[in-house]
Structures are given as structure tokens and as C-alpha cells.
Amino acid sequence: MLAVHSLTKRFGELTAVDGVSFHIRAGETYGLLGPNGAGKTTIISMVAGLIPANDGTVHVAGRPMTPAGTEAKRTIGLVPQELAIYPDLTARENLLFFGRLQGITGKELTRRADEVLELIGLADRAGDLTKKYSGGMKRRLNIGIGLLHRPGLLILDEPTVGVDPQSRNAILESVERLSVEGMAVLYTTHYMEEAERLCDRIAIIDEGRIQAEGTRDELITLTGGVDRINLRGGGSMARAAEALRALPAVRRVDSDGTGLLLTVSDGPTALAGIVTGAGHAGMSVTSVEVVRPDLESVFLHLTGKALRD
Amino acid sequence: MSPLLAIAAVELRRFLRDRSNIFFVFIFPLMLILLLGSQFGAGSGQGKVAIAGPESGLASALAAELRSAGVAVTASGADAARADLSRGRTDVALFLDEADGQAYEAGRTAELGVVMASQSSAQAVLQQVRTAVQAVSLGRGQLAALAGAGVPEANARQALDRAAAQTAVPTVEIVDTNEVTRAFRGLGRFDLGAAQQVLLFVFLSSLTGAVTLIQGRRFGVVGRVMSAPVSSGQVVAGQALGRFAIAAVQGGFIMAGTALLFGVEWGNLWLSALVLVLFCAVSAAAAMIIGSVIDHDSAAAGVGVGGGLVLGGLGGCMVPPEFFPDTLAAISYATPHRWAYDALAAIQRRGGTLGDILPQLGVLAAMAAALLLLGAWLLRRSLNRAL
Numbered sequence: 075m076l077a078v079h080s081l082t083k084r085f086g087e088l089t090a091v092d093g094v095s096f097h098i099r100a101g102e103t104y105g106l107l108g109p110n111g112a113g114k115t116t117i118i119s120m121v122a123g124l125i126p127a128n129d130g131t132v133h134v135a136g137r138p139m140t141p142a143g144t145e146a147k148r149t150i151g152l153v154p155q156e157l158a159i160y161p162d163l164t165a166r167e168n169l170l171f172f173g174r175l176q177g178i179t180g181k182e183l184t185r186r187a188d189e190v191l192e193l194i195g196l197a198d199r200a201g202d203l204t205k206k207y208s209g210g211m212k213r214r215l216n217i218g219i220g221l222l223h224r225p226g227l228l229i230l231d232e233p234t235v236g237v238d239p240q241s242r243n244a245i246l247e248s249v250e251r252l253s254v255e256g257m258a259v260l261y262t263t264h265y266m267e268e269a270e271r272l273c274d275r276i277a278i279i280d281e282g283r284i285q286a287e288g289t290r291d292e293l294i295t296l297t298g299g300v301d302r303i304n305l306r307g308g309g310s311m312a313r314a315a316e317a318l319r320a321l322p323a324v325r326r327v328d329s330d331g332t333g334l335l336l337t338v339s340d341g342p343t344a345l346a347g348i349v350t351g352a353g354h355a356g357m358s359v360t361s362v363e364v365v366r367p368d369l370e371s372v373f374l375h376l377t378g379k380a381l382r383d
Numbered sequence: 384m385s386p387l388l389a390i391a392a393v394e395l396r397r398f399l400r401d402r403s404n405i406f407f408v409f410i411f412p413l414m415l416i417l418l419l420g421s422q423f424g425a426g427s428g429q430g431k432v433a434i435a436g437p438e439s440g441l442a443s444a445l446a447a448e449l450r451s452a453g454v455a456v457t458a459s460g461a462d463a464a465r466a467d468l469s470r471g472r473t474d475v476a477l478f479l480d481e482a483d484g485q486a487y488e489a490g491r492t493a494e495l496g497v498v499m500a501s502q503s504s505a506q507a508v509l510q511q512v513r514t515a516v517q518a519v520s521l522g523r524g525q526l527a528a529l530a531g532a533g534v535p536e537a538n539a540r541q542a543l544d545r546a547a548a549q550t551a552v553p554t555v556e557i558v559d560t561n562e563v564t565r566a567f568r569g570l571g572r573f574d575l576g577a578a579q580q581v582l583l584f585v586f587l588s589s590l591t592g593a594v595t596l597i598q599g600r601r602f603g604v605v606g607r608v609m610s611a612p613v614s615s616g617q618v619v620a621g622q623a624l625g626r627f628a629i630a631a632v633q634g635g636f637i638m639a640g641t642a643l644l645f646g647v648e649w650g651n652l653w654l655s656a657l658v659l660v661l662f663c664a665v666s667a668a669a670a671m672i673i674g675s676v677i678d679h680d681s682a683a684a685g686v687g688v689g690g691g692l693v694l695g696g697l698g699g700c701m702v703p704p705e706f707f708p709d710t711l712a713a714i715s716y717a718t719p720h721r722w723a724y725d726a727l728a729a730i731q732r733r734g735g736t737l738g739d740i741l742p743q744l745g746v747l748a749a750m751a752a753a754l755l756l757l758g759a760w761l762l763r764r765s766l767n768r769a770l
Contacts, residue, residue: 122610125767144612152610156603162397174389175611219607 075100075149075227075258076121081130083116083282090116092282093130100226103249103259105273107266107369113282114262115155118231121260122152135226148176151225155232157212158219161205165196165215168204169222176223186222194218195244210241217245227258234268246272266369278373285376294367297375300325301341302365303348306333310356317355321347341366386613390621395628398592408633412584413640419580420573420645430454430508431473435464439484441493441519445477448515454508468500474508475499490527566705570732573645575703578727581637582662582720583691583700589630589666590687596622596674596762597683600769615766619759626667634659650730654737658726661744664751665719671758675765699724722746 076098083091091113098104106114119125121132123139123146132139137146159168169187178186191197194214204212213233220228230249234242249272253259263269269276270290277287286293305314315327315334323344326337334352338344341364352359365371398404432454434442446456457473464476478496486493497512499505522543529539567575599605608618638659641647649655673690677683695701697711698720704712715721726743729735737744 119606122606124606124609141609142614144614147610147612150610152607154603154606156606158603158607160393160397160602160604162400163393167393167396171389171393172607172611175386175608175613177386177612 075102075135076104076260077131077133078117078121079131079133081117081120081132082128083113083120083125084128090282091120091127094279094282094284095130096277096284096287098227098258098260100258101253101256102274103253103261103272105269105276106260106262106279107264107269107273107276107373108262108279109264112264112279114264114279115231116282117279118152118229118260118262122150122229123147148223149226151220151223151228153217153220153228153230153233155235157216159204159212159215162203164201165191165204165207165218166200168215169219172219173222178223186224190218190222193221193248208238208241209236210238210244213237213241213245214248217248221252225257227260228252229260231262232264233261234263234265266373270369276369278369278376280373280377286372290369293369293372297367297371299367300337300339301367303336303338303341303345304333304361304363304365305336305348305352305357305359306362307352307358307360309358314352314355314357317351318348321351324348385617386611387617387621387624390608390618391624391628394595394622394625395632397595398625398629399632404588404592408584408588409636409640412580412633412637413644416573416576416580416637416641416645416647419576430475430511431457432508432512433457433459433464433467433473433476434479435459435461435476436479437481437484439479439481439487441484441487442479444487444519444522445515448518449511452511452515454511454515465498468498471500473500474505475512477512487523490523490530562705566728567703567732571646571648573641573647574731577637577641577645577647577649578724578731579700579703581634581641581659582698582723582727583695584637585630585634585659585663586666586669586695586720587688587691588633589626589663589670590673590691591684592626592629593670593674593677593687594680594683596671596765597678597680600678600765601680603769605766605769609766615763618766619762622762623667623671623755623759626670627663630663630666630670631660634663648731649727650732650734651736654730654735654740655727657744658723658730658740658747661747661751662719662723665747665754668751668754668758671762672754675758675761694718695720697721719747719750722750 078097079095081091081094082089094117096104106117108114116125120127121139123141123143126141134146135149137143137149139146160171163171166187169190170183173183173187188197191200194217196211196215196218199207199211204215207215217230217233220230234245237245246268249259249261253272261269261272273290275287275289276293277284278293279285286296311329311334315329318324318334318336319327321344323338323340324336325339328335334357336348338348345362345364349359349362430453432449434446434456436442442458446458449456459467461478464473464478467473468476476498478498483493483495495516497509499509525543526536526539529542530536534542609615638649638655642649673683673686677686697715698704698718699707699715700720704715704721704724707715722743726735726740726747729739729743733739
């Protein structure tokens with residue numbers, strides 16, 4: 075549905091997007107995971123034909139996407155990061171306006187607007203001015219407008235920013251449903267949990283480049299498949315560290331003065347032996363924490379910085 | 384509905400939805416036209432005389448004589464007449480009593496009470512009252528003389544009427560040599576104010592309405608619109624059409640409203656509408672420029688109000704340009720208001736034809752074209768900036 079090849083965007087001396095390539099199949103949800111300023115929105119802008127690329131190509135359903143590419147634009151639904159709605163129009167009026175821009179008219183437009191209002195749970199507030207809506211309701215309408223013309227590719231740019239947990243969950247459920255129905259979804263976020271929950275494949279992006287791409291499990295293997303175990307307590311930590319290094323599952327032991335930080339393979343299995351070994355070596359363990367690798371760990375591993383830096 | 388029309392329609396809908404706009408765009412201009420017409424419009428210089436006292440042949444004769452001289456006459460009680468005098472509602476009050484009426488009927492001398500108000504116009508009205516009293520007195524004297532000669536009163540009246548009808552009364556044609564006065568000849572009480580205010584408010588509202596363009600960028604709507612299968616040309620054209628529709632709706636409303644409510648004569652309606660259409664195009668283009676180069680609502684509103692008032696004032700929408708000194712009059716031609724004002728003046732006051740107003744239409748069309756091109760270019764740049 076979407077094929078992006080060597081996409082590059084420069085703003086003066088700054089290269090905001092540097093040779094990005096990826097593709098999305100129908101029914102697949104593809105995530106762009108990266109911190110603010112990583113280049114996600116710039117990629118989205120080029121994929122949606124809002125700004126031209128300096129290099130590279132974007133094809134949507136086989137049609138080239140450019141700012142003048144009206145045919146390719148018929149296939150996409152954009153849900154911008156900003157609340158791109160008119161606050162002085164009602165939800166229905168917003169839907170009808172953007173529907174007309176998509177070339178939908180008459181009864182078909184009215185029917186689709188009704189469908190979307192039901193889908194996003196705003197049917198009973200359809201006649202209210204959107205400036206009276208809560209933040210979550212506005213977000214839902216923002217997404218609904220992107221769905222009105224039933225696009226083959228839905229582009230969601232950080233759709234849950236500033237949304238309460240309940241509305242956020244509703245939005246994520248909607249995206250999951252759309253994917254099941256066969257829509258291709260391009261989803262950008264800097265929330266690791268959202269990417270893990272929604273995306274079939276994820277591209278980790280930083281400084282305008284895709285650092286790694288794959289399924290969640292494929293990305294996690296990039297960290298070497300190791301867990302971290304934090305032991306807190308007192309007693310003879312030096313002797314305990316020495317003893318734990320001898321265990322086969324333990325790859326590394328560091329001490330921060332208040333406890334031991336262990337890097338181990340298959341932490342849950344090795345945990346019992348580690349706690350017992352530390353006790354035999356004279357350490358009184360007061361707390362244990364097992365940290366399994368996640369996308370945050372992957373990002374840290376790949377870029378040397380935290381996702382929310 | 385095409386995307387172009389959809390964009391224009393939504394701009395108009397958003398403009399009309401703002402309740403403050405309803406007042407300032409539709410109600411306030413009409414109120415101002417009413418106020419200006421009442422205070423300064425043609426006819427406001429008409430003399431006013433109050434005749435206080437019981438009904439009598441003398442009162443009727445004086446009222447008829449004064450009315451024939453173009454004076455507005457009201458009949459009232461003595462207290463009401465004094466109140467009107469003190470508040471400047473009448474220029475002169477005539478106080479008659481029953482004895483005056485009887486003296487008049489009997490052909491005797493009557494002494495009338497006359498009080499003049501303090502306003503400057505009262506002196507001239509007092510002179511008109513004197514003339515009317517002399518005319519009535521003369522008529523009564525002639526009747527009394529004939530009656531004294533033994534002619535029955537009814538016959539005497541008929542004879543005097545016939546004599547008046549047969550006598551060629553010398554007429555005096557007053558030719559006003561004052562150009563300013565001549566320029567306003569033929570205008571109704573509200574005509575001038577309506578022409579000025581329609582231009583002032585159409586331009587002013589268009590400029591302040593440019594705020595919706597800025598909001599479109601600020602709300603992020605521009606990005607969503609540009610991601611739809613519409614060209615940037617369609618978006619720009621739709622915005623331009625929306626601005627034009629806002630101006631045209633207001634202008635049409637003021638023209639129709641003043642014609643219906645105040646009896647304003649717009650002359651040849653097609654020509655006046657043509658002037659308005661071109662002026663709306665200029666206003667729409669100016670709004671596009673303001674909405675494209677300014678990124679903050681409040682700044683745009685300030686520039687819109689300030690610019691609209693200054694240009695309106697310079698263009699003759701506050702003080703008629705006929706009163707301008709030469710330099711200011713020359714400067715006023717830099718504004719579209721002045722050209723539209725001149726065109727409307729030709730149509731309203733002199734029954735101007737299309738040929739008469741072609742120069743004004745040409746200049747307005749050129750201004751509209753130039754500003755639309757500049758506005759479209761700037762708007763396209765501002766759309767890209769928003770992305």
C-alpha cells in the first residue's frame with residue numbers, strides 16, 4: 075500500500091530525514107517510534123504529499139505521491155498531530171466539509187458522516203460546536219475525519235498526545251479494529267507502549283534515520299536478549315559480586331554502592347540461583363527487580379539515549 | 384459541491400456564525416446610516432415651526448403658507464412648544480389664542496407671540512415666519528377690502544382666487560454656484576450616508592474577517608486540506624471566493640436594507656451592484672493579503688480595523704471628499720473607496736450611465752486584479768509556511 079524509498083528532506087543545513095525507506099502492506103500497522111525531533115512528522119508530511127522531498131520517492135497504492143499528486147492523495151487519510159478541526163463548526167459540519175474536499179457528495183456524504191459519528195462515539199453530540207468538546211472528543215473527531223473517505227492508508231501522527239487514558243484507550247482500540255478490517259496504518263509515536271501494542275512492525279527512528287526495523291521481538295533481539303536484575307540490600311556486596319560472576323547466566327555485575335546491577339541471560343530462570351548465591355556470599359538482599367528488555371531498551375541500545383530525552 | 388465552493392462556503396459559514404459579526408456586519412451599519420441620515424442628511428436643514436393654540440382660521444392659514452414655503456409645521460400646546468424650543472426640536476414657535484383667531488376673522492389687527500430658538504438656523508426660519516404672516520395678512524386685508532366694498536365674502540374669495548390664478552407671478556430661479564452644494568443635489572436624507580457606510584463596512588469587515596485565514600493555519604486545518612485531493616490553486620481560489628462572498632453578502636444586505644428601510648435611492652441598481660462587486664473583489668484581495676502576512680489573530684484584527692478606518696476616512700467614507708482640501712482629495716484617489724464613492728455618486732445623484740463610470744470601474748478592476756494576484760501569491764506562501 076505504501077512504498078517509501080530513500081526519502082530525504084533537508085531544511086537548509088539540517089537534514090531532517092536522511093534516506094528513509096520502508097513499506098507497508100494492506101492490513102498492516104507500521105510504527106515510527108522515536109523521540110520528539112527525530113523526523114517522524116517530516117516523514118509523515120512527505121508521505122501525505124504536504125511537502126516535497128529533496129530525494130527519494132513515495133508511492134501510495136502504486137501512485138507517486140507529491141504535493142500535486144491528487145490521485146495518490148485520494149488513497150490516504152491524514153490525522154495530523156494538531157487538532158485539525160474547525161472549533162466554530164459542529165462535528166457534522168467538519169465531517170461534511172472535509173468529505174466534500176474528498177469529492178464525496180449528497181446522500182453518500184451524509185451516510186458516511188453518520189457512520190463515522192457512530193464509530194467515534196459522537197453521534198449524540200454531532201450538532202454541538204466542537205469548541206465545546208473535551209480534548210478526547212476532539213481527538214476522536216480528528217481521527218474520524220481521516221476515516222470518512224475510507225482511505226487505503228491511514229496516517230496517524232501522534233494521535234494520543236494530550237489525551238486522557240480513557241480516550242487514549244478508545245483511540246488505540248479503533249486503530250486495532252481498522253487494521254483488522256484491512257486498512258494499512260502508518261502510526262507515529264514516542265510512546266513505546268503504543269508501538270508495542272499496535273504495530274505489526276516498528277521502525278526506530280532517530281536523527282532522521284531508521285536505526286532499526288522489524289517486529290517487536292526482532293527488535294528486542296538486537297539488545298542481545300539479556301535481562302537486567304537489580305539487587306538491593308547490605309552486607310558483603312563485594313564478595314557477593316565475585317560469587318555471582320561465577321554463575322553461567324550472569325554476564326556482567328556492577329555495583330553502585332547500594333546494590334548490585336546484573337546483566338543476565340533469561341533473568342526469570344536465573345533469578346533463584348542469583349538470590350541464593352548472593353545470600354551465601356554474605357549479602358542481605360532486601361529487594362529484587364527483574365527488568366525485561368523492551369523497545370526503550372532497544373532504543374537505548376541503538377542510540378545511547380532514552381526515548382523521551 | 385466542488386472543493387473550491389466547499390472552501391468558500393465554509394469560510395462564509397464560519398464568518399456568519401460569529402455572533403459579534405452579526406451585529407457589526409449587519410445591524411451596526413444600518414444604525415449608523417440611520418443616525419447619520421437623521422443628523423446630517425439632506426432635509427435635516429428644513430425649518431421647523433410649532434403653532435401653539437386653539438384651532439382657528441388664522442392658525443390654518445399660517446400653517447398652509449409656511450408649508451408651501453417648505454417649512455415643517457407642527458401644532459401643539461403652549462407648554463409643548465416651549466419644551467421643543469428649549470430642546471432645539473423646533474426653530475420658531477407661534478403662540479396664538481382665541482382672540483387672535485377672532486381678530487383675524489373680523490379683519491382686525493392681531494398680535495402674535497413669536498419665540499425663536501437659540502440655534503443658528505432659527506434666524507432664517509423666523510424670516511420665513513415673517514413672510515408667511517405678511518402673506519396671510521395681505522390676503523386677509525384684500526378680502527376685508529372687497530367685503531367692505533359690498534362684495535359677499537364667498538364671491539370675494541372666488542374673485543381673489545381667480546385673480547391669483549390668472550396673474551403671472553414672477554418667479555425667481557435660484558442657481559447655486561457653490562460646487563459643494565451642487566454636488567449633493569438630488570440626494571435623499573440617507574443616500575449619502577448609505578453610500579459611504581456600505582464602502583466603509585464592506586472593506587472593514589473584510590479586513591477583520593481575514594482572521595479566519597490565520598485561524599485556518601493555526602488550527603492545523605490547512606495541512607489536512609492540503610492532504611486532500613485538491614490543488615493549492617483550488618485552495619487559494621476557494622479562500623478568495625470565501626472572502627468575496629463575505630464582502631458581497633454584507634454589501635448586498637446594506638444596499639437592500641437601506642433601500643427598504645430608509646428609502647435610499649441607489650440609482651441604476653445594476654450599475655450600483657457592479658460597483659459593489661468590484662469593490663468587494665478589492666476588499667477580498669486586501670483581506671487575503673492581511674491574512675497571509677500576519678500570523679496572529681489580534682494583530683490582524685488591529686491592522687484590519689485601523690487600516691479599514693484610515694482608508695475609509697481617506698476615501699471619503701466619513702467626511703464626504705467634496706469637503707477635502709485639494710491635496711487630501713488627490714491622496715484619496717489612492718484608495719479604492721474614493722473610486723467607488725465617485726461611481727456611486729454619479730449613479731445616485733446624476734443618473735450616471737455605464738459610460739460615465741467606466742473610469743472608476745476600470746480603476747477598481749485594476750486594483751482588484753493586482754491585489755488578487757498579490758494576495759494569491761502571499762496566501763500560497765502562507766499555506767506552505769503552515770505545512
